Amino acid sequence: MPETTPATPAPRTADEDLPVGVAGASALPAPAEPGHPGAAGEEQGSESVGTVIVAGLANLAIAAAKLVAGLLSGSAAMLSEAAHSLADTVTEVFLFVALRRGTKEPDEEHPFGYGKESFVWAFIAAVFTFVGGAGFSIYHGVTTIMSGEHSGNFLVSYIVLAVSFVAEGVSFLKAQRQVTGESRRWNVSRRRFLRATSDTTVKAVYFEDSAALIGLILAAAGIALSQLTGSELWDGLASIAIGLLLLVVATVLARANVSLLVGRAVPRRIHNQIADDLAGIPVVTAVPTLLTMQLGPGVILVAAKVDFHDDVSGGEIEAASDEAERRLRARYPAIRYVFLDPTRGRAGHNHRDGGVDI
Incomplete structure (x- = not known):
């Protein structure tokens, strides 16, 4: 009778290690960079x-x-x-x-x-x-x-x-x-x-x-x-x-x-900078819709419809989304949540001049 070896457990996928619920929606740690609004x-x-x-x-x-x-x-x-x-x-x-x-x-x-x-x-x-x-x-x-x-x-x-x-x-x-x-x-x-x-x-x-x-x-x-x-x-x-x-x-x-x-939006200057940062991601074609909200003192939510290049993979879209959050948080650590919705758009058609005109 042949000798059997115990089956080795299947390796856990990356998704199984990720938190779910509210923990999964937690923002990235705020960068401790002096000179950026909200860094302190x-x-x-x-x-x-x-x-x-x-x-x-x-x-x-x-x-x-x-x-x-x-x-x-x-x-x-x-x-x-x-x-x-x-x-x-x-x-x-x-x-x-x-x-x-x-x-x-x-x-x-x-x-x-x-x-x-x-x-x-x-x-x-x-x-x-x-x-x-x-x-x-x-x-x-x-x-x-x-x-x-x-x-x-x-x-x-x-x-x-x-x-x-x-x-x-x-x-x-x-x-x-x-x-x-x-x-x-x-x-x-x-x-x-x-x-x-x-x-x-x-x-x-x-x-x-x-x-x-x-x-x-x-x-x-x-x-x-x-x-x-x-x-x-x-x-x-x-x-x-x-x-x-x-x-x-x-x-x-x-x-x-x-x-x-x-639910007030961020000032227009910040809105435009967010739009430019998102549009500057290499695989992004356009940002047709950009919505922001002040969730509390020094806490901002960003939600945007983003048009990605048609030939990019799902993995590239995920990487681009992570890069977008890091880029926005590096500039404005007050941004706690970033939600991006892949959608069709028109190249160069970005939602600028939104937010509060102050």
């Missing part, structure tokens, strides 16, 4: 947390001081500023929650992660600023003009306003340093960066601190004019002006967050 994502996230914490602590201390000064002086502008700082403090809490919740890892229930939850909490923060800060300030200003009551203790108001201006200035300078650093990394102006960024926390802190400094100037002007003229009209008008200022800030932030929640 964790550092930027830590910096945003620090900016929010500094702003929150400053606003809490300032709100208490303004409330005491407002109660002692009876100034509508001071009480409005107290409401302003209290609203900003609660806003920072919402923004801190947004930063923490938005960084949760993807799972089967939320395969693209929880980044959009950051936009939800930032939107709630903007609504609170609208209701808690603007509503109270405008209402209290109107009632002050109608009643004309003021206890007349002006000195304490001036002292609190001066201290508050210094504290708010420190918070604003931190936010401005972060905005300046990010805008230089992207090689754009601060104004364009604030319009384009998906980091809603640093945008909110920057605008709120700017509004806080302007509000302090309005409050000081209203109190000074009331002291000089003996009329509470100016104090009430200053309170209304502070409320309108908060209304503008809340509206700007709410609109930005709604746009991101709906």
